[in-house]
Amino acid sequence: MYSIEFKNVIKRFGKNEVIKGLNLSIRKGERLILLGSSGCGKSTILRMISGLETISSGELYLNGKLANDMDPGDRGIGMVFQNYALFPHMTVEKNIAYGLRIHRIPEKEIADRVKKAVTILNLDGLEQRLPRELSGGQRQRVALARALVKQADFFLLDEPLSNLDAQLRGKARKELVRIHEMYGQTMIYVTHDQIEAMTVGQRIAVINDGRIQMLDTPHEVYRRPANLFVAKFIGSPSMNVFDGQTAAGTMRLNDTALPLTPGWAEKVGTAGAEKLLAGVRPEDITLTAEPEEGAVPVTVQYHEDYGSRVGYYFTINGEEVISIMRDDVLQGCRQAYWKPNPGALHFFDAATERNIGYPEEAAE
Amino acid sequence: MKINSSEIKWHLLFIILVLLLIYPLLFSLSTSFKTMSEAFQSSSLIPADPTFSAYDRVFTTINFVQILSNTFIIAALVTIFKLVTSVFAAYAFVFFHFKGKTALYFLLISTIFIPFTVTMIPNYITLSKVGFVDSIYGVALPQLADATGIFLLRQYMKGIPMSLMEVAELERASHLTRLRTIVVPLIRPAILSIGIIFFINSWNEYVWPAIMIKSEVNYTLSLALQMFVSSEGGTDVPVAMAVATLTMLLPLGLYAVCQKFIIGTFAQSGIKG
Structure with a gap:
């Protein structure tokens, strides 16, 4: 039995269809990330789970029970909002205990649960402060505490870290994972930040235009993207995609014919696509100043030094391509030789934008 | 602190305005301590021979x-009634979803523009x-609900972030609980200052009590004031001013205590909305 199950769920706002036939099964206790750019429908999915948004058609099951018309208060939801939604007129303690008091839980137990959450989230000594007397990170932790003390089955987070600065965000990510492992609720986490998605998620649902583009582990989503959208969305800088002109076991890159491995040659030959697009991540290449066998000569137009890495820009088959090396291997030289790692190629059908798959031998 | 010349111009203007506004108050206060003859002869603000006889x-x-x-x-x-009805009605107009809400709201707001003389x-x-x-x-009965109060409180309630109400919804808090624990505490300053305005308006009301009330036992302060200046009652200016002074005391006291809320409310109503 799944913890949360969407079956052909559609959500319309007026005539505008925001969620287009969603099928999604979420396991009990897992950390699932809904990842997508703003307006893709990820928050709508979260709000449909919570019941704050109704479902236009289809079915939603929570713990096996049909929940389409279930009252939000009966669903067992602990939720963290993007703006934290702390009550400005209540102290930290009153904010955390708000739901417990409404449910008339005995004061003794409220005190115990609040104490536990306050300790876990390092809020000791702040219980009597008002939200406006707290820093951004502390407010975020109060919001987490309020969602946790409920001990609800589902723990929903809507971009919980987006109002924190970069340093705090890194710390908060680890903390979220630690807390989830402690409480073990089913956690649904909405974000547009791929680093958060990769580090917090056990599975990631990449969403675009109201549809799930791919649902898999962070590793698979990065290594074997299901389609062009996922390939370009995940990874920074994003994957280089260019015209993949293949013929007789080779791929033409500018004026060079790069031989494909037998596995790739077979896969590409049987893909049945009229036109292929080839993809390679900026870091899955070798770039040298000296000619190398099977390498494509390129002219570097621009380079960027990130400190830890260096990025080089040039053109392959008419597309701008970026390659990333650990050191400045070219030392100002504009003529270079570029070779994608054979195990790190991706091919997409240009018409459907789907990944054609990988040969057996392709190393992960 | 340095004050530049354009600021001085404004300050002069405001000082003149304040003097113009405060003059009648000082006039009635000083006249109430004068004798009848002095009240007619001298226009000085300081009574020559202060007396409590008025x-x-x-x-x-x-x-x-x-x-x-x-x-x-x-x-x-x-x-009290205006506040209670306004809070409930404003809550419904902001947080309930029902057919014809906008139409109903505009119908209600349009009643603000009906002159009192039409309904009296x-x-x-x-x-x-x-x-x-x-x-x-x-006197009180036709005034127990008020569209202005609904309008103002609705503006405030719309300023409450939706997510706060959703937190309560996820806890299955009833609307009354949401009203009591979230909405009212958050807009308390607005409720207080609107309440003071309602109170002072009713306190100063003249025409409507004059129509409704006949016998002296039911008089209000503004009607009592009129007893001393009408042609039948003779014109006892110091007494009239003494009543006027007494009438002012309570509203002035209320305002002094609560002015920080009142000013805040009207300063904010431009920003929120």
């Missing part, structure tokens, strides 16, 4: 305590049919 006459000619309590009961009833006769007739003429409750 106040003595107030308390001997009219039942001041009765009149004060009449005025207070009407103002308190009107204020029908209201009088209605109340006389149910036997409320010459009663302080008759």
Whole structure:
């Protein structure tokens, strides 16, 4: 039995269809990330789970029970909002205990649960402060505490870290994972930040235009993207995609014919696509100043030094391509030789934008 | 602190305005301590021979305590009911979703623009049919709900972030609980200052009580004031000014205590919305 199950769920706002036939099964206790750019429908999915948004058609099951018309208060939801939604007129303690008091839980137990959450989230000594007397990170932790003390089955987070600065965000990510492992609720986490998605998620649902583009582990989503959208969305800088002109076991890159491995040659030959697009991540290449066998000569137009890495820009088959090396291997030289790692190629059908798959031998 | 010349111009203008506004208050205060003859002869703001005789006459000619309590009961009833109805109605207009909400709201708001003179006769007739003429409750009854209050409180409630209400919804808090634990505490300053305005308006009301009330036991302060300046009552200026001064005391005191809320409310209403 799944913890949360969407079956052909559609959500319309007026005539505008925001969620287009969603099928999604979420396991009990897992950390699932809904990842997508703003307006893709990820928050709508979260709000449909919570019941704050109704479902236009289809079915939603929570713990096996049909929940389409279930009252939000009966669903067992602990939720963290993007703006934290702390009550400005209540102290930290009153904010955390708000739901417990409404449910008339005995004061003794409220005190115990609040104490536990306050300790876990390092809020000791702040219980009597008002939200406006707290820093951004502390407010975020109060919001987490309020969602946790409920001990609800589902723990929903809507971009919980987006109002924190970069340093705090890194710390908060680890903390979220630690807390989830402690409480073990089913956690649904909405974000547009791929680093958060990769580090917090056990599975990631990449969403675009109201549809799930791919649902898999962070590793698979990065290594074997299901389609062009996922390939370009995940990874920074994003994957280089260019015209993949293949013929007789080779791929033409500018004026060079790069031989494909037998596995790739077979896969590409049987893909049945009229036109292929080839993809390679900026870091899955070798770039040298000296000619190398099977390498494509390129002219570097621009380079960027990130400190830890260096990025080089040039053109392959008419597309701008970026390659990333650990050191400045070219030392100002504009003529270079570029070779994608054979195990790190991706091919997409240009018409459907789907990944054609990988040969057996392709190393992960 | 340096003040530049354009600021000085503004300050001068405001000082003149304040003097113009405060002059009648000082005039009535000083006249109430004058003798009858001095009141007619001198226009000085400082009484030559200060006397409490006007106040003595107030308390001997009219039942001041009765009149004060009449005025207070009407103002308190009107204020409390207007606030309660406004809070509930504004909550419904902001947080409930129902068909015809916008139309209903605009219909309600349009009642603000109906002049009092249009409704006073029908209201009088209605109340006389149910036997409320010459009663302080008759004065209060048609004023227990108010579109202005609904309008102002609705603006404030719209400023409450939706997510706060959603937190409560996820806890299955009833609407009454949401109202009590979230909405009212958050807009308390607005409720207080609107309440004060309601109170002062009712306190100062003249035309409507004049229509409704006949016997002296039911008089309000503004009606009592009129007793001393009308042609029949003779014109006892110091006494009239003494009543006026007494009438001012409570609203002024209220305002002094709560002015920080009132100013805040009207300063904010431009920003929020």
